[in-house]
Amino acid sequence: MNLNVVYFAWLRERIGEPSEMVETNAATVADLIKELRTREERYDLAFSDLDAVRVAVDQTLTDFDAPLDNAREVAFFPPMTGG
Amino acid sequence: MNLNVVYFAWLRERIGEPSEMVETNAATVADLIKELRTREERYDLAFSDLDAVRVAVDQTLTDFDAPLDNAREVAFFPPMTGG
Amino acid sequence: MAVLVQQADFDLAQELAQLGGADGSAGAVISFTGLVRGDSDLHALELEHYPAMTSAALEQIEQAARKRWGLIDVRIIHRFGKLELGQQIMMVAVSAPHRRAAFEAADYIMDYLKSRAPFWKKEHSTQGTAWVDAKPEDEDDLARWT
Amino acid sequence: MAVLVQQADFDLAQELAQLGGADGSAGAVISFTGLVRGDSDLHALELEHYPAMTSAALEQIEQAARKRWGLIDVRIIHRFGKLELGQQIMMVAVSAPHRRAAFEAADYIMDYLKSRAPFWKKEHSTQGTAWVDAKPEDEDDLARWT
Numbered sequence: 001m002n003l004n005v006v007y008f009a010w011l012r013e014r015i016g017e018p019s020e021m022v023e024t025n026a027a028t029v030a031d032l033i034k035e036l037r038t039r040e041e042r043y044d045l046a047f048s049d050l051d052a053v054r055v056a057v058d059q060t061l062t063d064f065d066a067p068l069d070n071a072r073e074v075a076f077f078p079p080m081t082g083g
Numbered sequence: 084m085n086l087n088v089v090y091f092a093w094l095r096e097r098i099g100e101p102s103e104m105v106e107t108n109a110a111t112v113a114d115l116i117k118e119l120r121t122r123e124e125r126y127d128l129a130f131s132d133l134d135a136v137r138v139a140v141d142q143t144l145t146d147f148d149a150p151l152d153n154a155r156e157v158a159f160f161p162p163m164t165g166g
Numbered sequence: 167m168a169v170l171v172q173q174a175d176f177d178l179a180q181e182l183a184q185l186g187g188a189d190g191s192a193g194a195v196i197s198f199t200g201l202v203r204g205d206s207d208l209h210a211l212e213l214e215h216y217p218a219m220t221s222a223a224l225e226q227i228e229q230a231a232r233k234r235w236g237l238i239d240v241r242i243i244h245r246f247g248k249l250e251l252g253q254q255i256m257m258v259a260v261s262a263p264h265r266r267a268a269f270e271a272a273d274y275i276m277d278y279l280k281s282r283a284p285f286w287k288k289e290h291s292t293q294g295t296a297w298v299d300a301k302p303e304d305e306d307d308l309a310r311w312t
Numbered sequence: 313m314a315v316l317v318q319q320a321d322f323d324l325a326q327e328l329a330q331l332g333g334a335d336g337s338a339g340a341v342i343s344f345t346g347l348v349r350g351d352s353d354l355h356a357l358e359l360e361h362y363p364a365m366t367s368a369a370l371e372q373i374e375q376a377a378r379k380r381w382g383l384i385d386v387r388i389i390h391r392f393g394k395l396e397l398g399q400q401i402m403m404v405a406v407s408a409p410h411r412r413a414a415f416e417a418a419d420y421i422m423d424y425l426k427s428r429a430p431f432w433k434k435e436h437s438t439q440g441t442a443w444v445d446a447k448p449e450d451e452d453d454l455a456r457w458t
Contacts, residue, residue, distance in 0.1 A: 008360055009432035010443050059365035061428065075362060075430075079446035082390065082429035083265070083346055083402060083422055091214055092286035093297050142219040144282065158216060158284075162300035165244065165283035166200055166256060166276055166411070179325030190397035193349030196342065196418075203339030203409060251336035263349060265422060272342075273415050 008077035014046040029055050030064040052078055091160035097129040112138050113147040115157060135161055169224040173247040178257055186239030187261030194268035198276055200255040207292040213246040216284035227278040235267040277307040315370040319393040324403055332385030333407030340414035344422055346401040353438035359392040362430035373424040381413040423453040
């Protein structure tokens with residue numbers, strides 16, 4: 001499956017890209033993170049503290065257990081600071 | 084002592100005057116109310132339910148036990164409904 | 167800082183423009199406006215007040231809130247007289263460094279205006295006129311702050 | 313009802329003028345404005361957001377508040393981009409029949425905007441730049457509404 005993976009705030013800065021297409025067979029968000037961390041050190045570093053990472057699948061906030069079937073976009077970001 | 088006694092809202096309407104000078108020796112607000120009630124039926128009626136009456140002495144909210152020495156103005160009114 | 171008691175209408179935008187804190191000291195500004203709301207047959211609200219006492223009562227409420235929450239600025243305007251459906255009755259505007267202080271202070275000021283500012287409301291409706299009764303909850307609201 | 317996500321500034325007075333409820337249905341109108349506050353050396357705030365998600369997230373918060381408190385109208389504007397000291401970051405305006413509903417709804421919307429709207433703030437100061445961390449209290453604030 002081809003996923004659009006997007007990053008915001010310091011995750012974007014650490015990974016060095018605002019978004020990228022990822023070819024993956026990951027079943028869940030957690031699997032996808034595992035896969036990304038094996039890629040390069042900048043990914044490993046960005047995802048080293050998962051307590052500080054939030055995820056949205058297809059623009060809906062969810063958790064790391066969320067399945068990725070039919071997903072088109074996965075976004076990673078720190079806790080939001082709106083308002 | 085000469086007191087300016089003022090009335091607001093339905094107390095003003097029942098008594099029929101917005102204010103009046105009262106010559107009295109009442110020691111407390113409660114004494115003053117007792118005195119007023121003996122005057123005429125409209126006073127007796129206006130003060131028949133003291134739970135519904137509030138008092139300010141010299142523009143400061145107080146209670147019926149408040150002394151009147153050196154007081155210049157006593158105001159009677161229902162619970163306030165500002166805002 | 168300003169407390170105004172007046173018959174005339176006010177311009178909320180103008181009041182907010184005059185509120186202190188726009189220099190970077192305030193992170194939060196809240197305004198509350200009370201309007202004449204039309205239940206059933208109501209067409210106007212008449213506000214009576216105690217002129218000799220009103221401003222001092224409002225200032226006391228304002229000072230207490232300012233001190234308790236470290237507010238940057240407060241503006242209160244309360245009208246009296248006969249007001250038609252939809253018209254502005256009063257406004258409170260506060261500026262504070264942080265959001266929570268601004269919310270609590272505005273809420274506090276409204277609770278105290280309700281039960282400790284010497285105003286009385288009379289409803290004019292097709293049924294005639296009737297004084298608005300204070301609600302038992304109004305006193306409970308005050309107890310939230312003690 | 314309106315939710316706007318924009319880089320441009322907004323005019324609070326104009327937004328309030330467009331808020332529904334001035335026909336006598338609203339008894340209470342509240343506005344909250346968030347401003348860039350200058351702690352020590354801060355001179356600007358940069359807001360990043362998730363364009364594909366932001367409007368939907370704000371609308372969800374708005375709908376939930378509208379339903380829960382029976383609001384008459386809600387307007388939310390949230391800016392992004394680089395904002396200087398003292399500038400407006402966002403606003404929420406609500407109108408409701410009664411005061412308590414207006415206060416609670418505005419408070420609720422702010423709590424949710426804080427932790428559930430996809431914005432991230434970066435402080436620009438004389439010390440350089442730093443992402444603003446979410447506070448543990450922000451999640452506690454949300455728990456107030458469940």
